Amino acid sequence: MSNILEQAKTVLTIEAEAVTALIPRINGQFSAAIDMIIACQGRVVVTGMGKSGIIGRKLNATLASTGTPSLFLHPAEGIHGDLGMVTASDVVIAISNSGETSELLAILPSIKRIGAPIIAFCGRDQSTLAKHADVVLDISVEKEACPLGLAPTASTTATLAMGDALAIALLSARKFRPEDFAVFHPGGALGRKLLLTVEAVMHQGEDNPLITLDKTVKEALFVITEKGLGATTVVDGGKLVGLITDGDIRRGLEKGHEFLDKPVASLMTKMPRTITPDRLAAEALRIMENNKPRPVTVLPVVDKEFQAIGMIHLTDLLRQGVV
Structure with a gap:
């Protein structure tokens, strides 16, 4: 041998x-x-x-x-x-x-x-x-x-x-360029990473979880439960000002249920990481993974005026083969 x-x-x-x-x-x-x-x-x-x-x-x-x-x-x-x-x-x-x-x-x-x-x-x-x-x-x-x-x-x-x-x-x-390479490889995982945009996979319209700044944490919980994405964006005049996740609510419940009647501003993450619809889905994944202090599973999508127009979830990227 x-x-x-x-x-x-x-x-x-x-x-x-x-x-x-x-x-x-x-x-x-x-x-x-x-x-x-x-x-x-x-x-x-x-x-x-x-x-x-x-x-x-x-x-x-x-x-x-x-x-x-x-x-x-x-x-x-x-x-x-x-x-x-x-x-x-x-x-x-x-x-x-x-x-x-x-x-x-x-x-x-x-x-x-x-x-x-x-x-x-x-x-x-x-x-x-x-x-x-x-x-x-x-x-x-x-x-x-x-x-x-x-x-x-x-x-x-x-x-x-x-x-x-x-x-x-x-x-x-x-x-x-990588974008040129992707044009010749549209069917593979590489093509999906280089061609698939956030707009193609984001939840928008009625599927986009939104709540206004004057609502309570309890009302935010109802929106999160209804939309099923584990989070809701908080808007003021349509513009994104914060994000509340089901994790935020769970951590709040550990201290008692009284906080549910407080305004969403008391619990939300102010000015969370966002992405625009024209960016690549692969970039959304990178932002989720590199979020500090911990990775996140959702990412609000905003337009040029910072209007909250959608939300992208990690499972959306998994289904599309971006991960």
């Missing part, structure tokens, strides 16, 4: 060294690739066979989700008609460690005829692919992590890392 564990560690060491060796290769050719893609009026077409194709599909997905329109072209399908998806306005990223993959080389003349520039991810600068490419990104490795020297391991890891470097450099060049 110890030999097996040592072998596993060796694999990781070799692959880590392969990635580190890429750093000096972030040079003029890499900059040229960035400039070429930024200037592209069409899409980035990623192509590769076998393991290179698998890495290419991942690169395609990363590019597409970070602001660079992209698609994957299988070389074998390309020679049977799928080359029709490539235009002169596109940029082709061709991946082959050897630079001599037959299926890939078979489509190069057609790509050249179409007029799309080629960025090669290649491990041999004198290969056929490298010679036909406009830009060559060196993904060569000293050796594979496979002890037989057969299975692509370090080379695919290096290719993956170079692809990530390219995609993230493009993301930065395009000034891609």
Whole structure:
């Protein structure tokens, strides 16, 4: 077993060294690739066979989700008609460690005829692919992590890392924002955190618990019970001036029930933390969690004039998957 564990560690060491060796290769050719893609009026077409194709599909997905329109072209399908998806306005990223993959080389003349520039991810600068490419990104490795020297391991890891470097450099060049990322991920938890606003989940209208400043604590308790959110905002002329929670009332009852007839001003938290309806629901969660001296489960929602227009509860965020 110890030999097996040592072998596993060796694999990781070799692959880590392969990635580190890429750093000096972030040079003029890499900059040229960035400039070429930024200037592209069409899409980035990623192509590769076998393991290179698998890495290419991942690169395609990363590019597409970070602001660079992209698609994957299988070389074998390309020679049977799928080359029709490539235009002169596109940029082709061709991946082959050897630079001599037959299926890939078979489509190069057609790509050249179409007029799309080629960025090669290649491990041999004198290969056929490298010679036909406009830009060559060196993904060569000293050796594979496979002890037989057969299975692509370090080379695919290096290719993956170079692809990530390219995609993230493009993301930065395009000034891609989290909000932009969320547009391409609307169905996932990340999309919900980056797109869902307070207005979309807050309780408003008849569901918004409100009580005026001239009412008693007992009347506030009735409102809290009726609305079922565990709290009510206190307003004066529609503007928020305080918040009473069921926790406040429970703590008051420990001292006797006489306080129930006192005005709400005697018990309420004055000027509590609030949020506006245009803010992200994720920000509401952060405010709840960071509230001092203790986290809260409700947050009043106010407009620009500080009118109390709604309330958001922690369970609303849980249902929406924000938490």
